[in-house]
Amino acid sequence: MSEVTGQGGNSLIILTEFLTNNIGWVSFIVFIIFYKQGLSNLLTRITGLNFSNGESKLGLDAAPPSNIEVIHQESEEATIESKHQEQLEIVRNDTEIEDWFSIVNKHLENNNVDKAKKAFKAYELEEEDQDKLYEDKGLFLFLVYSKANDLTVIPLLEKHINESINEKQRYSALIWLSFCFNNSKQFNRNIELWLNEISNFKSEEVKINATEQLARAYSTNSDFEEAKQVLIKKLSTIKNNKQKSSFYSTLARVEEELGNKTISAYCLDKAVEYNPENLDELFNSAYNASEAGVHELAISNYSLLTDMNPKNSTAWNNLGVEAKEIGLKAKSVENYIKAAALNETLAMANEGYALLNAGFIDEAESKVKKALECSDIHNNIHSLMSKISSVKKEEEKKWIEIQKTASQKQRKLRKYIEKYYLGVSDSFHGEWFIKNGDKVTLCFDNEIKISWEQTLGISRNKTNFTITGLITGGTFKGQYKSESVEQANTTILGIVGNLNVDCLGYVDGNEVHIFSLGKDKDISIELHKKKI
Structure with missing residues (x-):
């Protein structure tokens, strides 16, 4: 759509570019959205980041699919961190104790790493769910890395990975390590990480997820063609619809980077086909399709979205x-x-x-x-x-x-x-002059013809003027015409000075008044019997 300009169709790219200078919380949110597979147990709710472009609005919401009401709010750089603080909510199981995440984040915001570590240690002693504790520790280490710029976190994360007791745990910890590599621009190391890990997984589901992360690692390193081939090679083996949806969504981002906006829109719509309850992807598919000019997909998906959620303004x-x-x-x-x-x-x-x-x-x-x-x-x-x-x-x-x-x-x-009715044609007799003193030729019988030549404009272009018409009483009705003598002198609008309009004229004593009919061109000329 024409109102949507200067903004790419991929919502993640838009979000990342817009919030480049807010690397702390914002990069964390982007990461979770980008790598939301395998992290569902970490957060219970992320809602609403919206950006507008002309008359349209882009929404990015990562709330659970069961919550069909999409929350919309404007994003302003000045308040982005406080809003994200409100949007992240860790729910503790069967307890009213304040969650570790808020406490740790507060200490890290105040540059107090030691207190953050003590707070998480206190949480470790309380948490009985070992799977949850394992995943939360990966998140904690990433927070320390991201907030405190602590490079010692990477070997700690590697150790944490090796302490995993199942593939699900290992995969979730690898995600955090992968993001640490991306955050420190160690793109090749990130690619190597996933290349090595894929063959180690026995679960086909986890192997597919890891393959997608490899494609994303290539994409982050601008190896888009390699990323595309990795995805296509694995795509035909996927049975799970949600994984198919995720692959097509990633393919959409890759195709977008390769300049294939229309194909990207098709891919994102295909992702919706395999996971229609994902309202976020449904919205983004409609938005991207509109940006790519595929209005049929945009209309279809926006219509479906309004059917599913009539309150989505x-x-x-x-x-x-x-x-x-x-x-x-x-x-x-x-x-x-x-x-x-x-x-x-x-x-x-x-x-x-x-x-x-x-x-x-x-x-x-x-x-x-x-x-x-x-x-x-x-x-x-x-x-x-x-x-x-x-x-x-x-x-x-x-x-x-x-x-x-x-x-x-x-x-x-x-x-x-x-x-x-009351004038006479004989009143047109005599010598007539235009305002600048140049003499005009005026001939009449039943018809009148007036002509003269004049130099116009800064280009000093010579133009011939002619007025012809039928006389009735002391009036005439006819045509006013101007034509450039130097035909080569043209503009993008045509030859300078050329004009042809209907006109009326009448003689009133020593003056002839000529004026145009209609509203398009306003022509008014006076002739005088003596030089003025």
Whole structure:
């Protein structure tokens, strides 16, 4: 869609680029979303990172599929860390004790690594679920690495991996080590890690997951073709639908990097086919398809999303943009209204623009007023306010000019009709001059012909002017024509000075007044019987 420009279709890439300078929490969130397979036991909820682009909005939500209500909120760099702090929630089993994650993170934020380690040690002594404790320790080590820039964490993570008692544990710990390598730009080491580990896994499920991580490692190292081949080679062996979905999703990112936006959109839609309950992927598939110009997929997936979650205001808004793109203005506004009813202020802005473009300024202003009462006000509302103000000023200025021109033409038409009945053609006799003093040739009988040559503009282009028409009384009706003498002097709009419009004229004493008909071209010429 034309409103969505300057922003790639892949939501992860957009998120990463936008939050480059917030490497702490933000890189952690991106990592979890990117590597969400195998980490489901670590977090119970991650919700809502949304970015808007023109009239559309991109949503990235990693809430569990069972929670069908997508939460949307604006992301601002100034508040990103506090919002992420609120969005991450570790639920302890059968206990009301404050979770270790919040305590450890608080200490690391205050650069107190020793207290963070003591806090996690206290948690280790309490936690009875050994699988959960093993996974949490991997997360803890990564936090220390990421927050404290502690390079000694890598050998500790390697030791932690070797202490795993099953493949599920080993895979989850490998994920954290892999991210440490990526974070320190040890891309080749990350590739080597997964190449070595794949053959060690006996479980086909884990082996498939590890293969996908290898492809992602290649992709991170910009080896996109290698990543693509790794995925394709393994794809035909996958039986599990969710793993197929994940592979197609990763393929979509790789194809996007290779410049194949349309194929990328097809891949992401295929991922949705294998895992339709993943509302995040469903949304991203629709968004990417729209970005790639595959509007059929965008409309289909946004429609499905609104069917599954009628309260998804962002989906309703973007569906409205899609309807606008295919020329269904009424359907577009209908979807904007549904989104606006859910307090989606971007939809209010889009609806306001539609009203403004149709000339309903007061109605557009009412949308702005309603949006300003909401707590989450999209920037496009402020742009709409500015646009409404500029349109009102511009149209007011034009209206004053039109009224002035209309009044002037009215006076001429009144004089014209007077001379039409009461004037005489003999009044056209004599020598006539234009305002600059150049003489014109004026011949008349039942018809009139007036001609002269004039040099115009900074290019000093010579132009011939001719007026011809039929005389009635002291008036005539005919054609005004200007034609450049130097035909080679052209612009992208055509030959300079060339014009052909209908006109009226009348003689009033020592003056001949000639003026154009219609509103497209306003021509007004006066001839005088003596030089002025």
